[in-house]
Amino acid sequence: MTNSTPFYFLLVFILFLGYANSQSELYDQEHAILLKLKEYLQNPSFLSHWTPSNSSHCSWPEIQCSSTPINGSVIGLYLINTNITQEIPSFLCDLKNLTTIEFQWNYLPGEFPTSLYNCSKLEYLDLSNNYFVGKIPDDIDRLANLQFLSLNGNNFSGDIPASIGRLKELRTLQLSYCLFNGTYPDEIGNLSNLEVLYIYQNRLLLPSKFPSSFIQLKNMKDFQMFESNLIGEIPENIGEMVALEQLDLSVNNLTGQIPNGLFMLTNLSILYLFKNNLSGEIPEVVEALNLTILDLSENNLSGKIPEAFGNLHKLTGLNLGLNHFSGEMPESLGRLPSIIDFGVIFxxxxxxxxxxxGLHSPLRRFEIASNSFTGRLPQNLCYYGNLFRITAYNNKLDGEFPESLGNCSTLIELRVNQNELSGNIPSGLWASQNLSTLMINENKLTGELPETLPRNVSLLAISYNQFSGSIPAGISSMINLVVFNASKNLFNGSISQELTSLSQLTNLLLDRNQFSGSLPSEFISWKSLKELNLSQNQLSGEIPDALGRLPVLSQLDLSENQFSGQVPSELSHLPITNFNLSSNHLTGRIPSGFENLIYANSFLNNSGLCSDMAGLNVTLCNSGSGSQQQSSKGSSVSLALIIGLAVVAFIAAFLLLLFIIRVYRRRKQQLDTSWKLTSFQRLSFTESNIVSSMTDQNIIGRGGHGTVYRVAVALIGYVAVKKICSNRKLDQKLENAFLAEVEILSSIRHTNIVKLLCCISNGDSMLLVYEYMDNRSLDRWLHKKRVSLPVVSGSVPNDVLDWPKRLHIAIGAAQGLSYMHHDCSPPIIHRDVKTSNVLLDSMFNAKVADFGLARILDKPGELDTMSAVVGSFGYIAPEYIQTTRINEKIDVYSFGVVLLELTTGKEANYGDEHSSLAEWAWRHVQVGGDVEDILDKEIKEACYMDAMCSVFKLGVMCTATLPASRPSMKDVLQRLLRCGDPFGFGDNKKVGIFEVVPLLKNSKRESRLDIDD
Known part of the structure; x- marks a missing residue:
């Protein structure tokens, strides 16, 4: 044996050399493959460290190697969020030992890469958030070793293949944020080892191409059968997935009932089924005692809340909101020991x-709004000191506030409005330093406001109560106050100067109280104030001129007071939409800026007022006793005196004319040298013609970034001039970038896009000169916008915009946007589609205008992107808010809101302070509302009903949360053109048949108890 020892050592040494040699060969092969991959990806800068002479590729951060002592093999490849735009190469699986591929958050195109089937050892595959299209292949089970598969956030469509159910080793399956519009296969229930299943947010509102059988549907029953075949239900055999711990099937088009077996999964800890169309009652038997989060909100579930939910002792989040549950809440829910977030709203x-x-668990959110609860609020909601939100509005709660809320320092939001609460507010609540929203309006509360008020409150709504006393001087400490609504109370005293120090204030409503005395003379800090309502008080004195210097004040109501003196002319310079000085003691001549029929009801019951214009419901200044220039005795005037006065007047006029000519020539010389005109076609005017005509009398509009003038020019008639002022001196780079974008837009030639004639600039301003549109903007016709501007032809919408005109406008605007998206190269994205940017000519032809160029001047750091435009509230697509990614679908979303405005007559910001028209429309859909109930009553006619319903549904489709779920503008245009033969359902107008993806407030996968925000 001793003699053979050297032989064994030699044999081991030879084998080791062979192994080392083979490992070295494998290393060299894999190194070459990785360098080939770098070259295939066109040598991106983020892989600059991948070089032949660099250290071992096992040290590269994108590579994971096995733990073999010598030259470990590549087992993991991580190219995450690196802007890859190429398809996955077929040679990738030449890395024979690859077990993990993570390529998420790139731009990978094409269909599912079946070349990965050659990666025989692949266990972990993450291709989420890319641009894959088509169907998941039916033979995907060839990846037999997969334990983790994530295809989230792609454009996969069709059915989820049954073959996925044959991936027996799967532990995690994620197929969310795709376009699956088929059925969920029962075979998924065969994945007995699956622990995590995420298939949320996949539904399309309607399939992009309808089957021929679709047009044969006659009634709701037919559609429901069609819909259930199209989308499907939760598989009955889901109860066989015994290893399942997390299940998310939210925001799909799931119908039917919740299977009994689902609540029998004893390992289940997280269950999301919110925002579906599930119906029926919750199963009574609940054995899933490990549940920590349960969200069944926004379905059509009914019946009672199961008593068995009181046994879910690990439950931290329960959301059952926006369903049809009835009956009383089980007492045992109040004793859950772990509950943190609780919601049963609507x-x-x-x-x-x-x-x-609150007595048995560290409650954070407690939301029971919009039910019929009676009695008192629980006394111990903040027992553990973690509570930050209470929403209990729109119930029948009574009694006094829980005294414990006065010691709840963590409370941020308290909304108990629309109840029958009485008594005083706990003093500690007024001193809360974290409170930001306090809505206690429409109750029976009493008492006075204390001197110390919550400093950080931004929304304070205490209207329709019985509060008394004066507004304390301590209100000046509420430096973050944005909205203060104290209407319909018993407040008295004066409007204190301290109230005018709130610089963030946008809405101040103190109407229907007992305030007296005069108003402060200065409002220096009210730079953000948009609405001021002091009507139905006992205020007196003169109306301060300073109100007219508030830059954004658009709603002013001082009616039913005792104001005297003249109407300040400064008020006519405000961007007024609602204006009322009726029932006061005002005297004198109405300022010329208000001599417009849109103010016919603004000066009622002021006997001392007069006007030179008839129709304002006041005395004519040159009639009756108001004419003081005529002698009551009719005495004659000497002819010589008249002639003498005429001569003097002629000489004075001649001298004045010479002075004006001299000033005009001097100003023209200055204009010619300081303004630069960039023309995009042959013009019949110069920059001096434009600039000299930009006077207050020619203003026809004001916006957030400038003023619009109506200027008369030779040959054309009129042009519209938008003046954009920057907050700083324009440097050359900024001006050049602005002009470059302007030049792109000037090249557009389409009948439904406003023609840009030229751009005029100087050191700190830009003038954009467009063709003039006689009927101005669509919003003024839809929403009867009233502004203090000169009356021009077609500027005052006296007639209701009937449905044929609205449909004609919708088609025209769609044609303009479709041209920009599909016929321009590269495509042009508008970024700020809204009704105020849809202009109408004399024949009500729609033209898209205002491409948001003004915002470039505000954000010079974003000159090389198109993301400088944020948009307008109510029109902004949710994905832009979340990701700042911009494509054509953000315009589609905004246009969808325009369609909703055209059909309902409501504004884009319709709803409460946190919602929009799109969300409101979705809520109506969710509860199965009738479309006819919400159409604009001013234009509803039986002959137009089908078309109006069809366009409303199209608007809902366009405002889907998922960009890929929205049609293209070309599809939108085709649907509008087919509106004479709508894709509605005859006499059936039930919206519930169309399931809409709503705006997501929170993309995190946690208990969603903020649905009422």
């Missing part, structure tokens, strides 16, 4: 709220 629940809520 149901039909009644009875008292379990009084033990």
């Amino acid at each position: 149901n039909n629940l009644s009875g008292t709220v379990p009084p033990e809520f």
